[in-house]
């Protein structure tokens with residue numbers, strides 16, 4: 001086994017944002033299994049189909065001594081539970097929102113069709129409402145993530161087979177490292193500023209860190225037609241507009257029409273729930289960065 005003692009990203013950016021570069025050491029702590037959240041029990045399961053209910057709800061957890069911390073969770077009081085997708089088995093999910101505001105259910109890294117099933121901005125579930133989605137995953141075994149994705153923005157493009165995407169972070173060094181994520185695809189990292197990617201980047205990925213002043217070349221391919229978001233995976237950056245969308249379709253087939261939730265409607269709904277002006281929602285996420293004296 002080869003042990004890498006370096007971090008796989010640029011040190012100046014790490015020093016600036018993440019508390020300072022510390023060379024890695026091999027730990028002599030005993031190995032332990034990955035801490036996987038408990039399994040979510042299906043409502044029903046057959047060889048061909050599995051049915052789940054995922055509820056976005058308010059919770060409370062004792063994290064620190066003293067007062068409990070309020071949480072937004074899925075089916076438990078902290079974070080969520082683990083869902084298992086078996087290859088070829090059809091997954092049906094009831095999405096329930098008992099939170100006091102709208103949310104979406106996004107299957108980060110799962111190649112499911114956009115924009116409705118994928119759960120980006122365009123698929124809100126309003127407070128007190130439920131929706132049903134279903135999908136079958138056909139992709140290599142992997143560990144994925146479920147998270148909310150309520151947000152703003154728009155653009156359009158058409159895609160054929162595999163494509164090269166060059167993703168550039170135009171921040172000056174030592175500015176922020178931007179984690180670029182694309183929905184609906186698993187891509188390969190081909191190069192960083194023309195050099196080989198990091199040793200941990202040889203497999204398929206859905207998110208890639210792009211260092212300041214760097215252009216990362218990706219080989220991207222979409223297998224399902226749909227509308228997919230691509231965005232910076234730092235929530236405040238995404239809220240601040242580092243987000244767009246791409247439409248993929250098969251040129252040999254009739255292009256599907258999607259009924260898309262426009263951004264104004266979404267912002268108005270969120271603002272109404274919170275009892276604030278839409279403009280206050282737009283800036284909300286940015287303030288934490290301003291407070292730290294950072295630029296995006």
Ligand code: C2O
Pocket residue numbers: 106108147149181183229231233
């Ligand atoms: Cu993990 Cu588009 O998000």
